Amino acid sequence: MVNLEIDRVSVRFALKGATVEAVNDVSLRIRPGECVALVGESGCGKTVLASALLGFLPGNAETSGSARLGEVDLLVATDHELATTVRGRRIGLIPQSPASHLTPVRTARAQLEEAARVLGGDAQQAAERAGLLPEHLDRYPHELSGGMAQRVANALALVGNPPLLIADEPTTGLDRxxxxxxxxxxxxxxDDGHAVLLITHDLAAAHKVADRIAVMYAGRIVEVGPAHEVLDASKHPYSRGLANALPERDFLPIPGQPPLLTDLPAGCAFAPRCEQATAICEDRPVLTDDPHAVACHRPC
Ligand SMILES: Nc1ncnc2c1ncn2[C@@H]1O[C@H](COP(=O)(O)OP(=O)(O)OP(=O)(O)O)[C@@H](O)[C@H]1O
Ligand code: NI
Incomplete structure (x- = not known):
């Protein structure tokens, strides 16, 4: 099993008259036997990063940096190479809004059995593990509830037993x-040696399962470190704000809105919402090179 080495990845979308800077200079390593959670508010670039890793970006996207999985750079691999050697085999993806990714004209069972045949897995076992009963499997996607479609997507991502799983909001619509x-x-x-990248809004879920948490704000990683440290001894004021917004803590959202990704400030993108910001924050802070790293001039 190999590391996923994301190195200085940026993703931009060219729009008429504007550029969306969706992912900015992200570096992150995910090792076998490790679960890393990527957290951050809606629109901060989590799904775009996952899409870049699987070659699912639209034509107006431009990427830089590299994302190595063993000898493959996922950002330059051809679609054929990704389709035949990476997707489902080396990386399983649980996509966000899974219902829209299922083939509408085939039952859940047909899709799962087809994936099992192509990838060499056990459809029955994958279905059971995802909590799917035989009667669910005979339904077409439009007959599945959101939670049930989520279970089908979870089974599809895992049926090929990929060493790396990327799960984009996999708990949406599921009960406790x-x-x-x-x-x-x-x-x-x-614990079996797989690597998991868990993309989630659910900090409580991240806390439960992740070894490390990476906090993303306006396309950048602003803090990354051991899960309990990032949540219980946050260094970045943004991470502290996210942790304090948990229902079992203060339950107070961070005031203000993230910046527009078409018009990012030159300095710290969080400064306009940050109580600790001073003039120094007009310079962009660099992510430190520690096991618990932060990009902030005035850490907590
Ligand atoms: N094809 C595209 N063209 C232009 N902008 C895009 C495109 N796809 C995504 N974006 C923008 O990129 C930014 C990041 O989006 P992304 O879906 O990665 O956010 P996210 O962190 O996954 O949010 P959520 O938690 O809501 O899923 C958003 O501002 C989004 O509008
Ligand atoms: Ni998303």
């Missing part, structure tokens, strides 16, 4: 028991 079951499944995979 299923969330706990899924997180338990992720933990089993990780």
């Amino acid at each position: 028991d299923l969330v706990d079951g899924l997180l338990g499944e992720f933990r089993r995979l990780v």
